[in-house]
Amino acid sequence: MGRDIRLLLVDDDAEFRHAATESLESANDRLRVDTASSPDDARSRLRDEAYDCVVSGHAAPGTDGLAFLEDLRARDPDLPFVLLVDRDDESLREEAVSAGVTDYYRRDHVRSTWGLLADRIDDAVTAREATTAVSQQRHRLEQILKTVPSCVVQLDSDGRFVFANQRAEQVLGLEREAVTDRTYNDPEWRIRDLEGDEIPDEKLPFRRVVDTGEPIFDFVHKIQWPEGDERVLSVSGAPLFDGESVDSVVFSLTDITDRRYREDRLIRLHEASRDLYDADTTEEIADITSQAAAEILDFELNGVHLYDEEAGGLAPVAVSERTEQVADSLVTFDQGIAWEVYESGTVRSYADIREAPELYDPETDMRSGLYFPLGRHGVLLANSKQPDDFGETDLWLGRLLAANATTAFDRIERESLLRSRTNALAAQNRRLDEFASVVAHDLRSPLHKADSLLELWRQTGDESHVDEASDTLSKMETLIDDLLSFARQDTTERKTEPVSVREAAERTWKTLSADAATLSIDGDRQIVAAPSRLNRILANLFDNSVRHGGEGVTITVGFLEDGFYVADDGPGIPPDERTAVFETGYSSTDDGTGFGLAIVRRAVDAHDWEVTITESDAGGSRFEITGVESAE
Structure with a gap:
């Protein structure tokens, strides 16, 4: 059972008002009847209280039902209003209908059929409630469609756009009016898949929903805006039915261009x-x-x-x-x-x-x-x-x-x-x-x-x-x-700096016991080297010449295009031994340790230089150090 229906009965006849109140409330237990003796009294009540329906006499003394109806319609166009008349009058009926009357009854008929009037009042109030609910729902839906972040459109069964919310302009690049001028497969859309290929008509979202009667979700495709910009849309839609056939389709369109990018x-x-x-x-x-x-x-x-x-x-x-x-x-x-x-x-x-x-x-x-x-x-x-x-x-x-x-x-x-x-x-x-x-x-x-x-x-x-x-x-x-x-060589300083080869050679020579030998330095050059490693190279090459060069050997330090050399006038090194002399432990004399030239090779490698052995101009040995960076 629904809620109570509040009814206002307006009539100057007190006996009629009393009889109508009892009869209507007995005929329909939802009805709760209040009475007023005149339109002025009714207007006062309507200002103070809310009623679901008004029943008013028309031509009783002091009562003008039509004038009251017209006044009421100016304030509430939808309130159910039943007019009671004393006789059938076609012109009065037409006038009442034009004024917006809900229903029209003769008083003498009502006295014998109160149940019929009670049902009519109930139906009118229920219809008004349903209309109000639909109106409120439509209003809420309109507000939702205005604020929803997606573009919402509706297409009729022929595929023509019949509705588009405000978001359509941002998603489709068209004004709402322009959207409703198009169909789902308008060539100007240039609908393509993500690979750029045209999508067959039967596979387009609208066609699939209409043909299957089933909703579709997150169908992704490209469209082209009027200005030529290409956008990527995610399309979801559902059918609306009229009986068993699809009457229209509602789609939600989301621009996912930036997301896809x-x-x-x-x-x-x-x-x-x-x-x-x-x-x-x-x-x-x-x-x-x-x-x-x-x-x-x-x-x-x-x-x-x-x-x-x-x-x-x-x-x-x-x-x-x-x-x-x-x-x-x-x-x-x-x-x-x-x-x-x-x-x-x-x-x-x-x-x-x-x-x-x-x-x-x-x-x-x-x-x-x-x-x-x-x-x-x-x-x-x-x-x-x-x-x-x-x-x-x-x-x-x-x-x-x-x-x-x-x-x-x-x-x-x-x-x-x-x-x-x-x-x-x-x-x-x-x-x-x-x-x-x-x-x-x-x-x-x-x-x-x-x-x-x-x-x-x-x-x-x-x-x-x-x-x-x-x-x-x-x-x-x-x-x-x-x-x-030899063991400590890799732990010595590795920082390089400009070094004078002449000064390094002279300094190293003074540390050797080679009184019978002679050192000759042909010029000078500044090179980039680690000083201690350069000293070790020179010291071991000088010692090698002193040990193997014979009495009174002369040692010469000279310069190449990309390095320097140390040569002597001793007996030299046979070509087939020039590689072996750099190996650890190799010595051609009984008093040699076999580490001197191995130390030279290691110090040269530490600088990323190269060392080779050739024959000197005097027929002795000549050690050439190349790949040396000049500091000049």
Whole structure:
């Protein structure tokens, strides 16, 4: 049972009002009847209280039902109103209908059929409630359609747009009136799939919903706006039925162009990340990063600048094609925005970089700017000649690319450090093997010989055995010195600096015991070298010439186009032995340790130089050191 119906009965006949009240409430238990004796009394009640229906007499003394109806309709056009008349009058009926009467009864008929009037009142009130509910629902729906973020359209069964909400202009590029002039398959839409191919009519969303009677969800396709812009839409729709047939279709259209663009760029960034992972050098990583910034993120003007200690700042390692075309020169940053980003490790975004206080070049024609730190390695920067040219998506994707590049740079650094440590460990293991070999043979043998000579001295008293044992121990001391020099070579200073070859040669010569030998230096040159390593090279080459060159040997230091040489006038080194002499433990004399020239080779390799042996002009040996960087 529904709610109570409040009825206002207006009539000047008190007996009629009493009888009508009892009869109507008995006939329908929803009715609650109040009475008024005149239209003025009714108007007063209607101002103070709410009623669902009014029943009024027409021509009783002091009562004018039609005038009351017209006055009531001016305030409430939809309130049910039943007019009671004393006789049938066609002109009165027409006048009442024109005034908006809900129903029309003769008083004498009502007295005998109160139930019929009660039902009519109930029906009129129920109909009004339903109409009001529909109106309210329609109003709410209209408000929802106005505010919903999607474009909502309705098409009739022929596929013609009959409704479009305000959002249609942003999604379809058309005014609402222009939308309703089109059909679902209008050629001007240029509906295509994501590959750019035309979609057959039977597969279009409207046709599928009408043909199957089933809803469709997230059907993605492209359309073309009147201005030529291509947009990507996600379409969802459902049929509205009239009986068993589809009467119309309602669609929700969402512009996902930007989302698809972001998704596409994310996929391509993921592919670029794999390339970064496979890269072998920092230069390759920089190139991949710059290329991805240009081709995937549309950062046409970009560059990867990495810290370079020798350059004193962030040197350009890779830049985009467009940057190469427009830049007068590539800058190494030691101040400005890029340097601040590198030092702080924070991302910077500028709608207009000319407003930045730390601008490197105040005369730049760049306006927008994005600056991303690459950890301790450097920065990725992107610029545009247009102000406010980068959005939140650009900033987000740029951060992602920079993070991936930083990870790749870290990996290369770790791998380089690991290789260095592995190589150092391998070298150390080789030296340990050499040590073991020397200790097992070269040191044990002279010790055994010295022990035997001392035993002979004890047995015979011949002091010549003592002298020979002393010589043997001296050789051991020399061997130990060379061993220590050879072992410590990789732990000595590695920093290079400009060095005078003449001064190094003269200084080294003074430390040798070579009174019978002569040193000749042909000029001078400043080279880039580690001083202690250069001294070791010269000392061992001088010692080799003194040991093997014979009495009064002359040693000459001269210069080549990309290095220097040390030559002597001794007997020289046979061609078939020139490679073997650099091997550890190799010696052509009994008093040699076999480490001198091995030390030379190691010191030369540490400089990334090369050493070769040829015959000197005097027929002796000549050691040529090449690949040397000049400091002049």
